[in-house]
Amino acid sequence: MIDPSIRLDESIEGRVRQFVFERAARTGVVPQTPAIAEALGLSGEDVSATLKRLAAAKVLILAPNDGDIWAANPFCAVPSGIRVIAEGNRYWAICAWDAMGVVAAVQAETAVITAPCGDCGEILNLQFENHELKHANGIVHFAVPAREWWKNIGFA
16 A cells, blocks of 8 residues: 555654554554554554654544554544445444545545434445445535544544
């Protein structure tokens, strides 16, 4: 997924960030501290501290009570009501915006997004074919302006 000609950030933050996003894009699973530490040959303490710095920089979102990664946007680390099926993987997203971001991030030729309507609970579908949105029912409504999202990213 990452272009090998791009010069990568060799800092611990850069290495952790790259690993998290590449693993999430490739597998649909956002790795947590133990897997990151093992893959990169780092201590759990170093990874935890790095994740906190990345969260402070708004690179990812940590769960409020345990410090696990909740989201490496657009990838959600836990099952949510918003599911993306693309490139043979199942991905989760926090919101419709992120779900479409998953499709773009994995460069999916075909994908299906399903999400419950926030008003009535009816399942909404967005279908992508040949990198284009081909079918959608319902509308996407953002209750909070984008400039306000990081004030409470879990609610936005």
